[in-house]
Amino acid sequence: MSGPDGEFLDAANNVAGVGHSNERVVKAGREELARIQTNGRFLHPTRSRYIRKLLDTLPEELDTIYLVNSGSEANDLALRMAKQYARMKGNKNPDHTICIDAAYHGHTQSIVDISPYKWRQCTDGQNYHKPHVHVVSVPDTYRGVHRGPNGGEMYAKEVEDIVDITGGVGSFIHEAIMGCGGQIVMPEGYLPKAYKKVRESGGICIADEVQTGFGRAGESFWQFEKYGVVPDVVTMGKPMGNGYPIGGVAVRREVAEAFAASGIEYFNTYGGNSVACAIGEAVLDAIEEDGLQKNADHVGKYLRAKLSELMAKNELVGDVRGYGLFLGVEFIAQNSTEEEIIPNADLCKFVVDHLKNNRIITSRDGPDGNVLKIKPPLTFTENDADRLMAGIEAALGDSVERN
Numbered sequence: 001m002s003g004p005d006g007e008f009l010d011a012a013n014n015v016a017g018v019g020h021s022n023e024r025v026v027k028a029g030r031e032e033l034a035r036i037q038t039n040g041r042f043l044h045p046t047r048s049r050y051i052r053k054l055l056d057t058l059p060e061e062l063d064t065i066y067l068v069n070s071g072s073e074a075n076d077l078a079l080r081m082a083k084q085y086a087r088m089k090g091n092k093n094p095d096h097t098i099c100i101d102a103a104y105h106g107h108t109q110s111i112v113d114i115s116p117y118k119w120r121q122c123t124d125g126q127n128y129h130k131p132h133v134h135v136v137s138v139p140d141t142y143r144g145v146h147r148g149p150n151g152g153e154m155y156a157k158e159v160e161d162i163v164d165i166t167g168g169v170g171s172f173i174h175e176a177i178m179g180c181g182g183q184i185v186m187p188e189g190y191l192p193k194a195y196k197k198v199r200e201s202g203g204i205c206i207a208d209e210v211q212t213g214f215g216r217a218g219e220s221f222w223q224f225e226k227y228g229v230v231p232d233v234v235t236m237g238k239p240m241g242n243g244y245p246i247g248g249v250a251v252r253r254e255v256a257e258a259f260a261a262s263g264i265e266y267f268n269t270y271g272g273n274s275v276a277c278a279i280g281e282a283v284l285d286a287i288e289e290d291g292l293q294k295n296a297d298h299v300g301k302y303l304r305a306k307l308s309e310l311m312a313k314n315e316l317v318g319d320v321r322g323y324g325l326f327l328g329v330e331f332i333a334q335n336s337t338e339e340e341i342i343p344n345a346d347l348c349k350f351v352v353d354h355l356k357n358n359r360i361i362t363s364r365d366g367p368d369g370n371v372l373k374i375k376p377p378l379t380f381t382e383n384d385a386d387r388l389m390a391g392i393e394a395a396l397g398d399s400v401e402r403n
């Protein structure tokens with residue numbers, strides 16, 4: 001990636017999934033812009049072709065797609081659908097949602113309500129926790145409230161308890177791997193149990209793949225595929241247009257039919273415009289033809305192994321997690337014990353800044369700001385991974401001298 005004064009290695013921007021200024025994407029967008037169709041009330045060949053290709057990436061149960069303009073819009077539409085579907089199923093609280101603490105799903109009012117990452121930042125004294133929103137713990141089996149191999153089931157119990165106490169909720173939404181929450185992978189046993197309970201109450205389960213989708217998981221095209229579940233709704237965005245605004249909502253037919261039965265016609269002026277579809281198609285073609293999902297798998301495993309080696313020799317690296325090219329490195333304090341793991345935001349900030357000064361871009365997040373986020377374009381190579389590793393090791397070396 002080039003900047004005003006030279007090259008940077010980008011290990012942070014998952015929006016540019018198929019690479020910055022990808023030629024195929026630029027060409028597709030430029031050509032289609034000369035004949036753009038918006039306000040789309042008619043079928044358009046580019047849109048039909050794109051939707052078919054996108055459906056091919058999904059399990060057959062998810063057979064209907066709505067196109068929107070951003071991840072926030074996708075999640076907002078998902079909530080509308082959940083509400084309508086749950087109402088038709090006789091659910092007691094169709095507009096109630098279970099979300100995960102520290103989750104971020106977008107910036108509109110309805111979505112900030114279900115994004116504790118955002119509303120917990122509120123400093124004006126208002127309590128942003130809305131009564132229709134039920135928050136469960138971050139399913140972190142390393143440093144969260146339930147740890148170890150049974151953590152997944154214990155976290156699922158929190159979801160089950162809310163369904164029991166309320167008599168049912170319209171939806172349960174989760175990121176496929178939590179980004180702002182600190183690169184938290186959904187633990188084994190969590191989603192199958194949580195999904196079952198929510199569905200029994202006539203609610204639906206929404207997987208937010210805005211950060212994680214489009215080949216980034218490496219072994220699978222979508223991250224949720226690693227958890228042995230098929231969501232009722234999958235929301236997507238960010239890398240879908242490689243920087244051009246496009247989002248999507250993939251749903252089971254039953255959910256789409258319930259939504260249509262509300263009688264409210266769904267219309268979106270720009271959602272699914274022909275430039276968005278041409279670009280979306282070019283992104284899918286690039287992933288396929290340039291082998292980018294395979295690359296995410298290969299380089300992701302290579303990088304993860306190197307990070308794990310680093311963890312084995314450096315006690316300040318507490319955890320390494322993630323799949324493909326969506327990885328997190330958790331920094332902890334030297335005086336941490338098994339019972340009390342102390343986050344080390346200071347060190348994480350030092351590493352991110354040190355990397356940036358050496359022209360490598362990463363970011364940090366998590367409720368304590370101590371998790372290094374690695375989510376580069378899928379064109380990231382082994383050499384890039386080596387450069388990133390050398391940068392992290394140099395930063396850790398200099399951090400010792402600093403003390």
Ligand SMILES: Cc1ncc(COP(=O)(O)O)c(C=O)c1O
Pocket residue numbers: 069070071072073075104105106107175179208210211237238
């Ligand atoms: C997991 C997740 N969902 C949804 C969104 C919202 O997407 P957008 O910014 O395109 O509205 C984001 C944005 O960062 C996100 O990280």
